[in-house]
Amino acid sequence: MYNLKEQTYNEFLKNLSQKLGFDVDRNSFDYDILKALFEQNNDYKREVQNILNKVIFENMKGQDLDNFLSFFNIYRKQDNDENLYTLTLSFKSNNNSFNIQENCLMLINNSYYKNIKNVSVTIEREEITVQKVYNQDIKNQISGNNGLIILDGSYCSVENGNINDESSKLFVISLKQNTFNKESDFEFLERSKNILQELGFDNKVKIKQVISQDSRIKNIKIKEEDNVTNIIVYPFKIDEIDEIINSNKHIVEYYKNSIVNLVKPNLYVLNVEFLREQLSYFPDFTNLVIDVEAEIKSYLSNLFVDKNNKIRIRKQSIINLIDNYLSNRFEGVYYDLKPLEISLDFYFRNNYKESIYSLDIDNYIDIDDYNMISFGKVN
Numbered sequence: 001m002y003n004l005k006e007q008t009y010n011e012f013l014k015n016l017s018q019k020l021g022f023d024v025d026r027n028s029f030d031y032d033i034l035k036a037l038f039e040q041n042n043d044y045k046r047e048v049q050n051i052l053n054k055v056i057f058e059n060m061k062g063q064d065l066d067n068f069l070s071f072f073n074i075y076r077k078q079d080n081d082e083n084l085y086t087l088t089l090s091f092k093s094n095n096n097s098f099n100i101q102e103n104c105l106m107l108i109n110n111s112y113y114k115n116i117k118n119v120s121v122t123i124e125r126e127e128i129t130v131q132k133v134y135n136q137d138i139k140n141q142i143s144g145n146n147g148l149i150i151l152d153g154s155y156c157s158v159e160n161g162n163i164n165d166e167s168s169k170l171f172v173i174s175l176k177q178n179t180f181n182k183e184s185d186f187e188f189l190e191r192s193k194n195i196l197q198e199l200g201f202d203n204k205v206k207i208k209q210v211i212s213q214d215s216r217i218k219n220i221k222i223k224e225e226d227n228v229t230n231i232i233v234y235p236f237k238i239d240e241i242d243e244i245i246n247s248n249k250h251i252v253e254y255y256k257n258s259i260v261n262l263v264k265p266n267l268y269v270l271n272v273e274f275l276r277e278q279l280s281y282f283p284d285f286t287n288l289v290i291d292v293e294a295e296i297k298s299y300l301s302n303l304f305v306d307k308n309n310k311i312r313i314r315k316q317s318i319i320n321l322i323d324n325y326l327s328n329r330f331e332g333v334y335y336d337l338k339p340l341e342i343s344l345d346f347y348f349r350n351n352y353k354e355s356i357y358s359l360d361i362d363n364y365i366d367i368d369d370y371n372m373i374s375f376g377k378v379n
Contacts, residue, residue, distance in 0.1 A: 009038050058193075061185045074192050077183035077215040083132045084247065085113065088173035091121040097159045098170050100128070102246060104155030105138050108148065108175055112136040115155075116246040125173055129243050144170030183215070204229050204260060211248050211262075216240055221370055229260045238267065238352075238374045264349040265372040270300065272318070272378045273341040279378070282330060289378055295325050297375045310366040311373065315342045345376065 007015075013034070017023045024031050057068055066076055087108070091098040097120045104115040113130035120126075142153040144167045151167070158166045183191075191212055208220050208231060219234040231252070235241045241264050252262045275292075282288050299321055303311050319337050326335060344365065345355040359365075367373065 009035055012038050058189065060189075065185055065188060069188075069192050072192075076188045077213065084178040085130050085132060086127050086174075086176050086178055087113065087130045088125055088127050088175070089121045090123060090125050090171045090173055091169055092123055092171060093158075093161075093166060093169045094123065096161065096166065097122045098166070099157045099159070100151070101155040105133070105136055105152045106130065107138060107150040108172065112138075116243050121170065129178070129247075131247050142167040144168055145172050148172050204231065207231060207252055207260065210251050214244060214248060216244050223370055227259065230263045231260060232263055232265050232370055234265055234372050238372070241352075264352075265370060266349050267347040267352055268367060268371055268373045269345045269347065269355075269376040270296070270313070270373060271343045271345065271376040272296065272322070273343055274339045275322070275337075275378050278335050282326075282333065292322060292325060293375060293378055295321055300373050300375055303373070305369045308366075309369045311369055311371075312364055312366050313342075313344075313361060313373070314364040315361045316363075318342055 013024055016034070024034065057065075060068055069075070087106075089098075099120050100115050100118070102115060102118050106113045106115065112133050114133050114136075116129055116131055119128045121128075138150060138152045140153040141150050142156060142164060143150045146168070149170065149172050151170075153163055153167075156163055156167070160166075204222055208222060211217065211231070211233070212220050216235055216237070217233055218236045221232045221234070223230045223232055233241065233244055233248075235244055245262055245264065249262055252260055276289065279285060279288055279292070296318060299318065300313075303313065305311055319340055319342075322340075323337055326333070342361040343358055344361065345358045347353075347355050
């Protein structure tokens with residue numbers, strides 16, 4: 001950012017007096033004229049500074065930022081991702097389930113979709129995420145819902161009976177396009193800077209650039225390990241990571257020119273211990289817990305990476321955060337945060353169901369930036 005040198009009127013008078021060799025009388029007409037000229041000059045300087053700042057790409061906003069980055073074929077993530085849809089199904093067969101494997105092609109309303117996760121549909125409504133695809137052909141066709149949905153029978157099965165006889169009991173409840181928040185100027189700028197800094201180096205960077213267009217992804221890192229390239233995906237919502245990985249595998253397969261894997265990050269889950277019981281004495285307990293958890297999630301999402309590529313979590317910072325929130329919302333209510341413990345559960349990227357180990361934060365802990373930190377719960 002351009003910052004033109006600024007000075008106060010008194011500093012201006014002092015410098016002027018030194019050059020003239022005499023002081024300007026503060027009660028004189030000259031003093032008032034000089035002050036008016038000084039203020040007018042400051043207005044011009046501010047206008048010039050605004051113009052100069054607009055030509056720096058890092059200071060651009062809104063349409064100016066969009067127009068500039070479009071020259072590099074970089075575009076802002078919009079309100080929705082037209083390739084991802086939520087399909088709601090129901091299998092109207094008692095004591096039975098309709099199993100659909102990953103990558104199963106479906107034809108619904110003359111459009112093709114691909115299932116990106118193994119799913120089992122029962123009589124209860126089941127929501128699955130599908131990806132819209134083009135120029136496809138379903139060879140082993142089976143139909144459900146009187147032909148409203150056609151699936152590839154090679155990827156389908158039922159628990160009981162014959163798939164061809166039972167498929168007619170599979171019903172489509174709804175098919176809706178997934179929506180996402182529009183990318184902010186700051187998010188768009190940060191993503192674009194990463195692309196521009198690395199653009200054109202190799203196919204691994206190209207993969208990173210293309211995958212980063214997925215609006216469910218917060219960040220992506222490339223890590224070389226034993227002649228294997230791991231592209232680590234960091235989602236906004238950890239429970240969406242499997243769908244994100246599956247829906248972007250084809251990009252890796254298309255661009256890779258060496259061993260490249262699209263992987264989940266190792267995961268640290270932070271929990272706050274010995275707080276829930278105290279909160280239970282406060283008014284509106286259920287919503288209060290939700291609000292406190294939201295404060296902690298916000299704190300974790302704003303942690304920064306230091307020069308040693310570490311993320312530091314301080315126990316006292318989290319306790320202070322909780323203390324400030326409660327004291328501002330409930331005046332005169334007694335609570336004791338001394339017994340609070342902050343714990344971390346570590347999960348290896350291949351299994352988020354079983355933690356490898358747990359630890360308590362006594363003061364602070366430094367975590368490598370290629371790991372992901374998520375909030376667990378208030379206990």
